Amino acid sequence: MGLVLANNVSSLNAQQNLTRSSNNLAKSVERLSSGLKINRGADGPAALVISEKQRAQIAGLEQAIENSEKAVSLVQTAEGALNEINSLLVKVRSLALDSANAGVNDADALAANQAEISNALDTINRIANNTQFGTKKLLDGSAGVTGTATDADVTVLKATSDTAAGTYSVTVDTVAERAYVDTTTALAAGTLAADETLTVNGVSISLNEGLTRDEVKNRINEFTSQTGVVAEDDGAGTGIRLRTEAFGSDASISVVSNQSGANSAGFTTSVETDSGVNAVATIGSNQFTGVGNVVTADTGVTKGLTVSLAVDPADSTLTVSGAQGNVSVTNNALQFQVGPNANQTASIAVDRVNPSSLGVGVAGNQFASLNDINVTSAAKAQDSIAVIDAAIDDITNARGTLGAFQQNTLESTANNLRTTLENTVNAESVIRDTDFAAEIANYTRQQVLVQAGTSVLGNANQQSQLVLSLLQ
Template sequence: MTLTIQNNVGALNARNNLNRSSSALNKSIERLSTGFKVNRGADGPAALVISEKQRAQIAGLKTAIANTEKAVSVVQTAEGALNEINSILIKVRSLALDSANSGVNDADAFAANQAEIDNALDTINRISSNTQFGEKSLLDGSAGVTGTASVPATVTFLKGTGDTSGGTYAVAVTTAGERANITGGTSQTTALAADEVLTVNGVSIKLNAGLSQTGVIARINEFTDQTGVVAENRSGGTRLYSKEFGADAEIEVVSDKAAATSSSGFGTTLLTDTGLNIQGTIDGVAASGKGNTLTSVSGASTGAVIRLAADTTNAALSVNGAQGNISVQNNSLVFQIGANQNQTAKIAIQSIKADSLGVAVTGTKFNSLNEVDVTSFDNAQDALKVIDAAIDELSNIRGDLGAFQANTLESIGNNMRSTLENTVNAESVIRDTDFAEEISKFTNNQILVQAGTSVLSSANQTTQSILSLLQ
């Protein structure tokens, strides 16, 4: 063995190994103190790439789960309001049934039932307008299919369905809707010569002697709530027309006085008339007409329902011809229920206003729930059909919301919780410190550092032996 003092190779070797042990010890301390075995790219490039992607997925899953829980709250808010409206409709149905029992009801009883129904419909409209989640309205139609008309004075968009696509659709009336209407066979030109009883739709109206034509019209209109009929001066004659449009609207009128210039002019023969359903197209395709409403039954506009106004020059007819366009927007509620792009679910909630329920029900003179009238036996029977349709419609909406909550939101939420658990576990395997293993490494490295320090100290003492040769 050679003895040198310029280079202490043994000390260099000991220092090199001590540095390695110290570096390994520091890494063990870092892993034990942070809980991660991958703290930087150098600790495991591939592991870092995989775990960072999984971290993003974990954060997305947590947010998506929270989103589904919020969505459930939105659906439950809407469903709770619909439940209350359903209770109101059941009460309205009971009132209609009570009016249908005409054998025991007088005019005051009919009027009381109608007043209560009107109040109930106002409440339905109020609930529809005021039900919100935060500041987002849920039942006024803004969370479903909405539409605006280019000629709002004559066209009103009532509602659409999930089948209604957004777009702009031309509206045209090919046959005007018509109200039932009857004009007196003889125009009244002088005051009534004697008391007269005019029976309109089963309601007896006493006309006192001396009434002018204007007075007669005003007297008939006092009973509009009971008869469903409006009187007007039409080209000098007294005309009666139904409040409702369509083939189910009827008028029956008879007087106890012969037609004459000094009587109401209707005569002692029973006069009857029925209305006519509107016909027209939406987006160039024939629509289903009922009263003064058109319902699209095919094409992109399927499910859209619009109401046409009365002609300004003839109240007994609806508008006719081209009526501009309707612009339809699908504003369905869209929920982000996944951790990745486009993992969404949506549901549309149509307007629950009285004007949008029980629309265009066949076999009844009323064209929506908002028009129901129970001031006579026949009206009460027609009203029951509309109310039953509204209850069915509302129940279907609640069923759709319930299915969406249970089968979409809650099921996906449960699946994401399971996915989150498994993803967290996978990320933990890649990145988290195995403390049992790391403690063993830490102890080993700690001993190596202590031993290396001691050996380095000894290696530095080996050159001391050369001094004995110099003595």
């Protein structure tokens, strides 16, 4: 190439290479100072897209792990409260067993046991209503499957995770009945002509001469805790009706008096007996036979739903009958976001553990739930033990469900998320992080090129001086 003055191509070439080396050096400095080899889209468009998606996934994984750890804390709070209820039930069972030992207990001892049991049940109820995580209640049913009846004569005692959400009609096909015995003669305005001994369900009740009908009823009702029998006016309002507190085929009554005829309490000297009847109701599309006035669905979409039927206002020995509105079941199960993406959730329903929802519907038992147990007689204590055992089963099953959810769902998921997080961070690091060993080598190379380019550019600019030497 000839010597020219107008254009110094060698200088331009040196400038271009120096600019390129300077830009590469600036990028190398940026990568070394930031620790990232992808700092903007221009550094690697495809790599940036992949990296940002992985960053979002990493943030999601970190939050999902934290969510799982919070969920474990909540489950442990609920399980700890259930553990205390379990301890109380064990104590209540011991008291019931003590009361069943009728040969050594008098009425005062039985009453003392009942008082302590009542106190324990109040505590269980308080734990169920007050246990919460933050402001979220856990054991009162609001964190599980709940039911609401449209008719005041139907009370929803319980719904479980087996109960499908929806609205179900309730129809009483066979009313529940209490066992009862009416007087055969009226003691409307008169008084007892002589002392009388009335034996109700094996308990002797002394009636003094001169008692009026109302006073006879009051005297009999003093022994209700022992007999399970209530005295009230009969249907005509002129005699006395003795009826059991409990409904159902396991409720029975036997009455015998040592006096009969006019101006006696009105019962015969022959033993009169009666038994109750269990309710039969259709819930949704299936018919179920209850225990007393409590009906539990054991199949179909309503499985686990338990309802109680109210007393017929016109007859205290019967429950209401016919169509009784609807029950709406809502699933309020606790839901946890345990994954980094949408709809990666886990849920668990925590059943209501109030005494009225524990030990419900024990077959062959006079008590409808734990809330109704009574140990003031040996027979009642025996039935109470069965209900308490059922309540213990309810609580231990709930604890087992929570424990399995914690271990097999929350903790296992968290462990898997930690492994996934580690691998995802590693993948993102390969794409985005600076390899300092390689980049230091590149930095040194670019630095040398800039220094050499600067020197070469200076020499290229000196080429024009050669033309002047020719003009001398």
